[in-house]
Amino acid sequence: MINHYINIAPYTTFGVKAVAKSFSIFSSTEELKSLIQNNKEKELMILGGGSNVLFTKDFQGLILVNKISGIEVVNEDDDHVYVKVGAGENWHNFVLHAIEKGWGGIENLSLIPGSVGASPMQNIGAYGVEIKDVFDSLTAFHRKELKEQKFSHEECQFGYRESVFKRSLKDQYVITSVTYRLTKKHKLNTSYGAIEDELERKSISQPTIKDVSDAVISIRQSKLPDPKEIGNAGSFFKNPVVKKNVLEIIQKEYPKAPFYPIDEDHVKVPAGWLIDKAGWKGKRFGDYGVHVNQALVLVNYDDAKGQEIYDLSQRILDDVRNRFGINLEREVNIID
Ligand code: FAD
Ligand code: EPU
Numbered sequence: 001m002i003n004h005y006i007n008i009a010p011y012t013t014f015g016v017k018a019v020a021k022s023f024s025i026f027s028s029t030e031e032l033k034s035l036i037q038n039n040k041e042k043e044l045m046i047l048g049g050g051s052n053v054l055f056t057k058d059f060q061g062l063i064l065v066n067k068i069s070g071i072e073v074v075n076e077d078d079d080h081v082y083v084k085v086g087a088g089e090n091w092h093n094f095v096l097h098a099i100e101k102g103w104g105g106i107e108n109l110s111l112i113p114g115s116v117g118a119s120p121m122q123n124i125g126a127y128g129v130e131i132k133d134v135f136d137s138l139t140a141f142h143r144k145e146l147k148e149q150k151f152s153h154e155e156c157q158f159g160y161r162e163s164v165f166k167r168s169l170k171d172q173y174v175i176t177s178v179t180y181r182l183t184k185k186h187k188l189n190t191s192y193g194a195i196e197d198e199l200e201r202k203s204i205s206q207p208t209i210k211d212v213s214d215a216v217i218s219i220r221q222s223k224l225p226d227p228k229e230i231g232n233a234g235s236f237f238k239n240p241v242v243k244k245n246v247l248e249i250i251q252k253e254y255p256k257a258p259f260y261p262i263d264e265d266h267v268k269v270p271a272g273w274l275i276d277k278a279g280w281k282g283k284r285f286g287d288y289g290v291h292v293n294q295a296l297v298l299v300n301y302d303d304a305k306g307q308e309i310y311d312l313s314q315r316i317l318d319d320v321r322n323r324f325g326i327n328l329e330r331e332v333n334i335i336d
Pocket of ligand 1: 013045046047048049050051052053066087112113114115116117118119121122123124125126173174175176224225226227232233234235333
């Protein structure tokens with residue numbers, strides 16, 4: 001059933017008011033097909049958990065929320081289990097399910113909001129792991145040809161917060177399921193960020209996948225705002241990859257500037273650090289602002305407008321460019 005003039009704030013983690021002209025929820029590929037076939041609107045948008053979008057105005061088209069469920073083991077061998085998951089499943093619930101079953105590889109990605117179907121969209125990543133590390137394949141429904149198609153790892157063209165679905169195939173497919181290749185014999189990745197400190201604090205010397213997941217959850221809860229309390233969409237910008245000489249100039253003023261090596265000539269600089277050093281951290285303008293603990297996260301304290309948050313992001317972009325000569329790129333999908 002299609003509803004009209006629905007406020008979609010509750011379907012996004014920013015919680016910004018925006019009215020969708022038409023709106024529906026689908027739970028199967030057949031339902032999706034029928035909704036698209038009968039669609040009279042020119043614009044069509046798919047929403048999962050709404051945790052990586054910012055609406056800057058009302059949406060004059062059809063919004064379809066993906067609720068395709070199901071978790072199924074489709075193959076296994078001595079070392080791996082291949083799990084096919086409905087795109088509408090909640091990502092974190094799936095991580096917890098995997099841990100309970102003893103399947104490893106995604107424990108570092110605990111507590112990332114959103115749906116399974118969006119996980120390949122921007123190749124979600126945290127604490128040294130990205131979806132591409134456990135991705136096997138996905139199925140996606142072509143919005144014009146009205147049929148489902150399989151995509152291999154290579155075809156998805158994963159990069160840092162990137163995939164083919166954000167670039168050349170943007171707005172052409174609806175991801176309906178994702179198959180992950182998870183481990184039975186685990187290779188833990190605890191070297192990133194504060195995971196080791198957190199395990200040490202709990203006196204855990206031989207961690208399980210559950211211990212790593214718990215550590216990641218604690219670290220994330222201490223740093224990132226909970227969207228149930230303060231509207232946000234996680235990191236608003238990507239961490240920029242810059243030439244080493246750009247970092248060297250910054251290091252003249254800030255010898256301890258953090259960075260991650262990429263290759264011989266390039267480094268990744270944390271955008272949160274740049275925005276923090278530019279003086280934006282904790283700045284509040286009425287109902288919107290920059291989070292007090294993480295300058296990379298823009299927040300809606302109560303009733304901010306999407307356009308206000310977007311304009312703030314533009315001011316930050318301009319300021320970081322002027323101060324450091326670095327062009328930041330937005331990570332959040334702007335819907336305008
Ligand atoms: P949505 O916001 O609903 O959609 C995002 C984009 O994908 C939109 O363009 C939408 O049209 C499209 N889309 C969604 N589902 C489908 C589908 N089935 N088929 C086709 N297109 C689709 N991200 C990280 O990578 N790492 C983090 O550590 C991280 N931490 C976060 C912390 C917080 C507090 C928040 C709020 C967000 C964080 N994010 C993080 C961002 C976000 O959680 C991820 O990008 C997540 O994958 C978005 O999922 P979603 O279902 O909410 O996507
Ligand atoms: N920093 C500051 N001030 C700040 C924020 C950060 O100085 O206000 C410094 C930190 O001290 C640290 C560095 O910047 O030295 C990096 O900060 P942090 O470890 O918090 O991670 P991040 O680079 O800001 C990235 C991802 C997150 C992911 C974490 C953990 C991007 C754009 N963001 O954040 O992903 O959870 O690493 O792996 O890559 C998301 O994509 O939405 C997201 C939250």
